[in-house]
Amino acid sequence: MITFENKLKDAELKFVVAGSHSLNSLENNGILELLQVDIKIGSHYGMLDIHDIFYGRKTIREYLLTKFDAYLKTIRNILGEPIKEHCLAATYDLWTDDFAKRTYLDFTVFWTTKEYELKHSLL
Incomplete structure:
Protein backbone atom coordinates (compact mmCIF):
# COMPACT_ATOMS: atom_id res chain seq x y z
CA MET A 1 0.00 0.00 0.00
CA TYR A 55 3.15 30.38 -12.37
CA GLY A 56 6.34 28.98 -13.87
CA ARG A 57 9.63 30.50 -14.92
CA LYS A 58 8.46 33.14 -17.41
CA THR A 59 5.97 34.80 -15.08
CA ILE A 60 8.29 34.51 -12.09
CA ARG A 61 11.18 35.96 -14.13
CA GLU A 62 9.14 39.08 -14.86
CA TYR A 63 8.07 39.29 -11.22
CA LEU A 64 11.69 38.85 -10.14
CA LEU A 65 12.82 41.75 -12.33
CA THR A 66 10.13 44.00 -10.85
CA LYS A 67 11.09 43.01 -7.29
CA PHE A 68 14.80 43.42 -8.11
CA ASP A 69 14.26 46.97 -9.39
CA ALA A 70 12.43 47.84 -6.16
CA TYR A 71 15.22 46.22 -4.12
CA LEU A 72 17.88 48.22 -6.00
CA LYS A 73 16.13 51.48 -5.17
CA THR A 74 15.84 50.49 -1.52
CA ILE A 75 19.45 49.32 -1.15
CA ARG A 76 20.78 52.42 -2.93
CA ASN A 77 18.95 54.59 -0.40
CA ILE A 78 20.25 52.49 2.48
CA LEU A 79 23.86 52.49 1.25
CA GLY A 80 24.04 56.20 0.40
CA GLU A 81 24.99 57.31 3.91
CA PRO A 82 27.46 54.48 4.68
CA ILE A 83 29.24 55.20 1.39
CA LYS A 84 29.55 58.90 2.26
CA GLU A 85 30.79 58.02 5.76
CA HIS A 86 33.27 55.40 4.44
CA CYS A 87 31.58 52.70 6.52
CA LEU A 88 31.09 50.18 3.73
CA ALA A 89 32.98 47.04 2.80
CA ALA A 90 32.33 44.47 0.10
CA THR A 91 33.37 40.92 -0.62
CA TYR A 92 32.63 38.37 -3.31
CA ASP A 93 32.73 34.63 -3.70
CA LEU A 94 32.82 32.72 -6.98
CA TRP A 95 32.44 28.97 -7.15
CA THR A 96 31.30 26.14 -9.41
CA ASP A 97 29.06 23.27 -8.45
CA ASP A 98 31.13 20.27 -9.56
CA PHE A 99 28.09 18.03 -9.98
CA ALA A 100 25.73 20.35 -11.91
CA LYS A 101 28.57 22.38 -13.50
CA ARG A 102 26.85 25.65 -12.59
CA THR A 103 28.86 28.74 -11.70
CA TYR A 104 27.74 31.04 -8.91
CA LEU A 105 28.78 34.54 -7.83
CA ASP A 106 27.91 36.14 -4.50
CA PHE A 107 28.58 39.82 -3.89
CA THR A 108 27.96 40.95 -0.32
CA VAL A 109 28.21 44.44 1.18
CA PHE A 110 28.67 45.19 4.86
CA TRP A 111 28.11 48.54 6.57
CA THR A 112 27.67 50.02 9.99
CA THR A 113 24.89 52.27 11.18
CA LYS A 114 25.35 55.41 13.25
CA GLU A 115 24.65 53.18 16.28
CA TYR A 116 27.61 50.95 15.23
CA GLU A 117 25.31 48.13 14.26
CA LEU A 118 26.78 45.82 11.61
CA LYS A 119 24.46 45.25 8.62
CA HIS A 120 24.92 43.26 5.41
CA SER A 121 23.14 42.54 2.16
CA LEU A 122 23.72 39.99 -0.55
CA LEU A 123 23.70 41.75 -3.89
Missing part, protein backbone atom coordinates in the same frame (compact mmCIF):
# COMPACT_ATOMS: atom_id res chain seq x y z
CA ILE A 2 1.38 3.39 -1.01
CA THR A 3 1.00 5.92 1.77
CA PHE A 4 1.16 9.70 1.61
CA GLU A 5 4.44 9.42 3.52
CA ASN A 6 5.96 7.31 0.71
CA LYS A 7 4.43 9.52 -1.99
CA LEU A 8 6.07 12.53 -0.37
CA LYS A 9 9.42 10.75 -0.11
CA ASP A 10 9.17 9.72 -3.78
CA ALA A 11 8.33 13.29 -4.81
CA GLU A 12 11.26 14.70 -2.80
CA LEU A 13 13.59 12.14 -4.35
CA LYS A 14 12.33 12.97 -7.84
CA PHE A 15 12.85 16.69 -7.15
CA VAL A 16 16.47 16.04 -6.12
CA VAL A 17 17.39 13.59 -8.86
CA ALA A 18 15.48 15.00 -11.85
CA GLY A 19 16.45 18.59 -11.06
CA SER A 20 20.07 17.85 -10.09
CA HIS A 21 19.42 19.47 -6.71
CA SER A 22 21.38 18.67 -3.58
CA LEU A 23 19.74 16.77 -0.75
CA ASN A 24 20.31 19.92 1.29
CA SER A 25 17.87 21.77 -1.00
CA LEU A 26 15.05 19.83 0.66
CA GLU A 27 15.77 21.78 3.84
CA ASN A 28 16.04 25.17 2.14
CA ASN A 29 13.63 27.66 3.67
CA GLY A 30 12.64 28.89 0.22
CA ILE A 31 11.30 25.53 -0.96
CA LEU A 32 9.68 24.89 2.41
CA GLU A 33 7.93 28.27 2.32
CA LEU A 34 6.75 27.56 -1.24
CA LEU A 35 5.30 24.23 -0.18
CA GLN A 36 3.68 25.78 2.89
CA VAL A 37 1.93 28.37 0.70
CA ASP A 38 0.71 25.54 -1.53
CA ILE A 39 -0.69 23.72 1.49
CA LYS A 40 -2.49 26.88 2.63
CA ILE A 41 -3.96 27.38 -0.86
CA GLY A 42 -5.14 23.76 -0.88
CA SER A 43 -6.69 24.07 2.56
CA HIS A 44 -8.54 27.20 1.47
CA TYR A 45 -9.70 26.09 -2.00
CA GLY A 46 -9.67 22.30 -1.68
CA MET A 47 -8.00 19.86 -4.04
CA LEU A 48 -6.30 21.65 -6.95
CA ASP A 49 -3.98 20.63 -9.75
CA ILE A 50 -0.65 22.39 -9.19
CA HIS A 51 -0.31 22.86 -12.96
CA ASP A 52 -3.38 25.11 -12.86
CA ILE A 53 -2.01 27.46 -10.20
CA PHE A 54 1.79 27.35 -10.49
Whole structure:
Protein backbone atom coordinates (compact mmCIF):
# COMPACT_ATOMS: atom_id res chain seq x y z
CA MET A 1 0.00 0.00 0.00
CA ILE A 2 1.38 3.39 -1.01
CA THR A 3 1.00 5.92 1.77
CA PHE A 4 1.16 9.70 1.61
CA GLU A 5 4.44 9.42 3.52
CA ASN A 6 5.96 7.31 0.71
CA LYS A 7 4.43 9.52 -1.99
CA LEU A 8 6.07 12.53 -0.37
CA LYS A 9 9.42 10.75 -0.11
CA ASP A 10 9.17 9.72 -3.78
CA ALA A 11 8.33 13.29 -4.81
CA GLU A 12 11.26 14.70 -2.80
CA LEU A 13 13.59 12.14 -4.35
CA LYS A 14 12.33 12.97 -7.84
CA PHE A 15 12.85 16.69 -7.15
CA VAL A 16 16.47 16.04 -6.12
CA VAL A 17 17.39 13.59 -8.86
CA ALA A 18 15.48 15.00 -11.85
CA GLY A 19 16.45 18.59 -11.06
CA SER A 20 20.07 17.85 -10.09
CA HIS A 21 19.42 19.47 -6.71
CA SER A 22 21.38 18.67 -3.58
CA LEU A 23 19.74 16.77 -0.75
CA ASN A 24 20.31 19.92 1.29
CA SER A 25 17.87 21.77 -1.00
CA LEU A 26 15.05 19.83 0.66
CA GLU A 27 15.77 21.78 3.84
CA ASN A 28 16.04 25.17 2.14
CA ASN A 29 13.63 27.66 3.67
CA GLY A 30 12.64 28.89 0.22
CA ILE A 31 11.30 25.53 -0.96
CA LEU A 32 9.68 24.89 2.41
CA GLU A 33 7.93 28.27 2.32
CA LEU A 34 6.75 27.56 -1.24
CA LEU A 35 5.30 24.23 -0.18
CA GLN A 36 3.68 25.78 2.89
CA VAL A 37 1.93 28.37 0.70
CA ASP A 38 0.71 25.54 -1.53
CA ILE A 39 -0.69 23.72 1.49
CA LYS A 40 -2.49 26.88 2.63
CA ILE A 41 -3.96 27.38 -0.86
CA GLY A 42 -5.14 23.76 -0.88
CA SER A 43 -6.69 24.07 2.56
CA HIS A 44 -8.54 27.20 1.47
CA TYR A 45 -9.70 26.09 -2.00
CA GLY A 46 -9.67 22.30 -1.68
CA MET A 47 -8.00 19.86 -4.04
CA LEU A 48 -6.30 21.65 -6.95
CA ASP A 49 -3.98 20.63 -9.75
CA ILE A 50 -0.65 22.39 -9.19
CA HIS A 51 -0.31 22.86 -12.96
CA ASP A 52 -3.38 25.11 -12.86
CA ILE A 53 -2.01 27.46 -10.20
CA PHE A 54 1.79 27.35 -10.49
CA TYR A 55 3.15 30.38 -12.37
CA GLY A 56 6.34 28.98 -13.87
CA ARG A 57 9.63 30.50 -14.92
CA LYS A 58 8.46 33.14 -17.41
CA THR A 59 5.97 34.80 -15.08
CA ILE A 60 8.29 34.51 -12.09
CA ARG A 61 11.18 35.96 -14.13
CA GLU A 62 9.14 39.08 -14.86
CA TYR A 63 8.07 39.29 -11.22
CA LEU A 64 11.69 38.85 -10.14
CA LEU A 65 12.82 41.75 -12.33
CA THR A 66 10.13 44.00 -10.85
CA LYS A 67 11.09 43.01 -7.29
CA PHE A 68 14.80 43.42 -8.11
CA ASP A 69 14.26 46.97 -9.39
CA ALA A 70 12.43 47.84 -6.16
CA TYR A 71 15.22 46.22 -4.12
CA LEU A 72 17.88 48.22 -6.00
CA LYS A 73 16.13 51.48 -5.17
CA THR A 74 15.84 50.49 -1.52
CA ILE A 75 19.45 49.32 -1.15
CA ARG A 76 20.78 52.42 -2.93
CA ASN A 77 18.95 54.59 -0.40
CA ILE A 78 20.25 52.49 2.48
CA LEU A 79 23.86 52.49 1.25
CA GLY A 80 24.04 56.20 0.40
CA GLU A 81 24.99 57.31 3.91
CA PRO A 82 27.46 54.48 4.68
CA ILE A 83 29.24 55.20 1.39
CA LYS A 84 29.55 58.90 2.26
CA GLU A 85 30.79 58.02 5.76
CA HIS A 86 33.27 55.40 4.44
CA CYS A 87 31.58 52.70 6.52
CA LEU A 88 31.09 50.18 3.73
CA ALA A 89 32.98 47.04 2.80
CA ALA A 90 32.33 44.47 0.10
CA THR A 91 33.37 40.92 -0.62
CA TYR A 92 32.63 38.37 -3.31
CA ASP A 93 32.73 34.63 -3.70
CA LEU A 94 32.82 32.72 -6.98
CA TRP A 95 32.44 28.97 -7.15
CA THR A 96 31.30 26.14 -9.41
CA ASP A 97 29.06 23.27 -8.45
CA ASP A 98 31.13 20.27 -9.56
CA PHE A 99 28.09 18.03 -9.98
CA ALA A 100 25.73 20.35 -11.91
CA LYS A 101 28.57 22.38 -13.50
CA ARG A 102 26.85 25.65 -12.59
CA THR A 103 28.86 28.74 -11.70
CA TYR A 104 27.74 31.04 -8.91
CA LEU A 105 28.78 34.54 -7.83
CA ASP A 106 27.91 36.14 -4.50
CA PHE A 107 28.58 39.82 -3.89
CA THR A 108 27.96 40.95 -0.32
CA VAL A 109 28.21 44.44 1.18
CA PHE A 110 28.67 45.19 4.86
CA TRP A 111 28.11 48.54 6.57
CA THR A 112 27.67 50.02 9.99
CA THR A 113 24.89 52.27 11.18
CA LYS A 114 25.35 55.41 13.25
CA GLU A 115 24.65 53.18 16.28
CA TYR A 116 27.61 50.95 15.23
CA GLU A 117 25.31 48.13 14.26
CA LEU A 118 26.78 45.82 11.61
CA LYS A 119 24.46 45.25 8.62
CA HIS A 120 24.92 43.26 5.41
CA SER A 121 23.14 42.54 2.16
CA LEU A 122 23.72 39.99 -0.55
CA LEU A 123 23.70 41.75 -3.89
